[in-house]
Amino acid sequence: MRSYRNLLLFLLLATLWGSAFMTINAGLEYFPPVLFAAFRYDVAAVVMLGYAVLIVDDPIPRTRGEWTLVAIGGVLLIAAYHVFLFIGESDPHVTSAVAAVIVSLSPVLTTVFARGFLPEERLTIVGTVGLLFGLGGVIVLTNPDPGSLLGDGAVPKLLVFLAAASFALGTVLTRTVDAQLPIETMEAWSMLIGAAIMHIVSIGLGESVGDVVWSFEAILALGYLSIAASAIGFLVFFDLLERLGPIEINLVSYVAPVFAALSGWVFLDEIITIATVLGFLLIFCGFLLVKREAIRAEIVRYRSTG
Template sequence: MMSLQTLNFKSIFALLALYIGWGSTYMAIALALECFPPFMLAGIRFILAGLIFFLWSLWKGIQFPKREEMLKICLAGFLLLFLGSGSVVWVEQYLSSGLTSIVWASLPIWLVAMDRKRWKFYLSNLKLISGLLLGLLGVILLFADKELIRVIENGTLLAFMIAIFGVVCFAFGSLYSKNISCKSTTIFIVAVQMIFVGVLSLIISLSLGEKFISHPGSSILNSILGLLYLIIVGSLIAYFSYLWLLNVLPPTTVGTYTYVNPAIAILLGWWLLNENITNPKILALILIFIGVFMVNYYKTKIPKGKPGQLEYKNHICTK
């Protein structure tokens, strides 16, 4: 299977940042939305996180990309952060975090469907495809409580469709970002994308007349803490890890974080909040982790390419 010699601990740490970090941001978004309107929240979050990375890049004297590369970086950021991650913030005004996580669990499927160059590679790996479908089934079982029916009854079908659109844009942006040829570092790329999307979000926020909300029952402190958590964990750590992982792992492996995120939420609720875990949820968790294991550790034969080309075998990553 996999030996310790083939383990890439940077990749494992980055995957854990996605699994745990982004798994907990759904709740942070819900807290922040109590006082921050969606576009204002996205603007503040991305600009502050982007400036931190940008100042770090200046301090390190990182080379600026060319104009053509900057345009490609901004387009990738628009797809990933504005249309992708931004849709999560907007739809959570109308959908629960649980249902939103179900929609995003389809991300690995979209990545396979859009990655035409690797169709032959994907379809030749029965374990990989089976792992993707098994993980998706596990996520659906976690929230099999007729919530989809309530979405239609409550008139929030539009939000549900926008959530799906956001996932599709995120998948397309992931593949587009993976194929961008840029001499700059991942930190600077993340900085440019976040500042661009943050400014765009604030412009839309001002045009819509969004205002900071403070009403009875809302907690300003919790909202600010939620915003800080989104900046530090959701943006600085997890998003940087995501873009970095796209350069060293197959997109389907990186996308498995959408399976683990809801499972992490369930386990944290059981551990910290004494929430009950039913037998169907236990089965769902088992299916999710088996699916992720199959995606990460399938065996395949890949022809060797040019020197320096990545080869994905029966371990996480060798480079």
């Protein structure tokens, strides 16, 4: 089971973040967008800080490198990504399908940033083809209307693109910092910094707590995004980032829409079409190309122990 740990954690992360798209759309009915994101990380930060205090000897970053690592996480992975994403998704022209296609550019953007900051993380030509297969699978899976992608709402779509770029850049930059910090500590303080930044942005946009419509559905959406998608999700993300590197971990952007479609089928009775199945197959082919060396090594290991 240990040899499949990364795969199981990757699928868990894709499930949590894939279902989060549906939850965000539901929660935006009750919260102003940036305030919603800030509340999400207020809760997640408190939970993670308490967890870090319990299991980490020193839950406070001490060195300049450690605070640099936390700052990258707070500014890019938390604040910038969620401010751009939540504002973009609050626009009626940005459907879940359109947002999924734009966000799924994250692995491609990560590859671009890695070429500048992490030369050792560059993909081969075959790996790049695998990325393109995965992107094609996401496009087929979400089946966006080309007119919707290129038509009205250009600014909010640009914001979603900036969200994907912020996350990709943040993922790469965390690997350039020479600092060792427990995952729990990095996550907790990044969330605290990110939440504080988002509250400042929310105030600047004129959002108010008085605009929130508190209901059972609102609390449920906030709770799921805070605990499952944020606290647990980023704990898994940072763990896998150390093991897989920025390019491979950001492939979760390709798999998340698969779980978004499956969660819609299970909970909302949405129909899985032929296009959905074809999208799954393209994404699967992309994974086979990107992970071909690991798969080949696993087959050899299995045969040698069989």
